[in-house]
Amino acid sequence: MAKAPKPRVKAPKKAEKGDVVTIKTTISHRMESGQRKGKDGKKIPKRIINKFEALFNGKEIMSANLFTSISANPYIDFDMLVTEAGEFEFKWYDDNGDVYTKKSKMKLG
Amino acid sequence: MTQVTDKSKLSRRDVLKVAGVGTVAALGAATLAGNANATPADVDAYFKKVKAAGAKASKVTVDGPEIAENGNTVPVEISVDAPQTEKEYVKTIFVAADGNPSPEVITFNLTPASGSARVKFRVRLATTQKVRAVAMMNDGRTFTGEKEIKVTIGGCGG
Numbered sequence: 001m002a003k004a005p006k007p008r009v010k011a012p013k014k015a016e017k018g019d020v021v022t023i024k025t026t027i028s029h030r031m032e033s034g035q036r037k038g039k040d041g042k043k044i045p046k047r048i049i050n051k052f053e054a055l056f057n058g059k060e061i062m063s064a065n066l067f068t069s070i071s072a073n074p075y076i077d078f079d080m081l082v083t084e085a086g087e088f089e090f091k092w093y094d095d096n097g098d099v100y101t102k103k104s105k106m107k108l109g
Numbered sequence: 110m111t112q113v114t115d116k117s118k119l120s121r122r123d124v125l126k127v128a129g130v131g132t133v134a135a136l137g138a139a140t141l142a143g144n145a146n147a148t149p150a151d152v153d154a155y156f157k158k159v160k161a162a163g164a165k166a167s168k169v170t171v172d173g174p175e176i177a178e179n180g181n182t183v184p185v186e187i188s189v190d191a192p193q194t195e196k197e198y199v200k201t202i203f204v205a206a207d208g209n210p211s212p213e214v215i216t217f218n219l220t221p222a223s224g225s226a227r228v229k230f231r232v233r234l235a236t237t238q239k240v241r242a243v244a245m246m247n248d249g250r251t252f253t254g255e256k257e258i259k260v261t262i263g264g265c266g267g
Contacts, residue, residue: 020224067213071182071231081224
């Protein structure tokens with residue numbers, strides 16, 4: 001991979017209590033499926049983001065287990081019920097052991 | 110495998126048998142080469158493995174394009190017509206596709222904090238196939254839904 005995977009998140013900065021907000025996330029990643037062959041005819045080893053986690057104030061909102069059928073630059077979009085102000089934490093787990101994290105704050109109002 | 114030793118006694122039936130074995134062998138080789146795709150039976154086996162088999166076909170909507178020109182990235186949205194409360198909520202959504210090299214696509218683990226049982230993601234589709242989802246409630250009830258997506262250019266080549 002040419003560049004280090006870069007996570008991007010679109011989460012609200014402000015929301016009313018009781019709202020259901022949508023959070024959109026993506027990370028730049030090849031999601032190498034292990035099916036493709038390189039120029040030398042050898043298979044390119046599998047390397048994907050295998051797990052995604054979304055937390056709010058340390059509590060899990062949702063998580064996902066990703067498999068090879070997920071597109072490159074995996075995009076995940078989901079909802080959250082707003083109960084309090086706090087901080088989002090998003091985590092992507094790479095097959096090579098790396099974990100990429102992104103945080104974002106949200107106020108009530 | 111049928112062994113034909115005496116060629117003079119070779120009947121038409123034997124020839125066909127051998128031809129059949131040859132085809133099976135060729136298919137086996139294709140599997141080794143990684144070109145074979147999953148079948149609806151593989152998806153059933155996968156759902157059975159995760160204890161989500163025999164789900165009732167209701168409540169789950171799989172939404173995606175009718176025709177995807179490029180199978181590399183096909184947006185799919187899954188929503189479950191169920192409340193997402195502390196008492197009753199969708200715990201897991203299993204997604205599988207029956208024409209990709211492996212049936213598993215993605216598994217979502219939701220919580221009551223999700224607010225709604227709706228997720229969206231992008232999938233690679235090797236060929237025209239059905240994307241199937243099973244939603245499992247916190248009490249173990251399961252519901253399923255599916256959508257066939259036509260693919261013009263496959264997304265798993267290389």
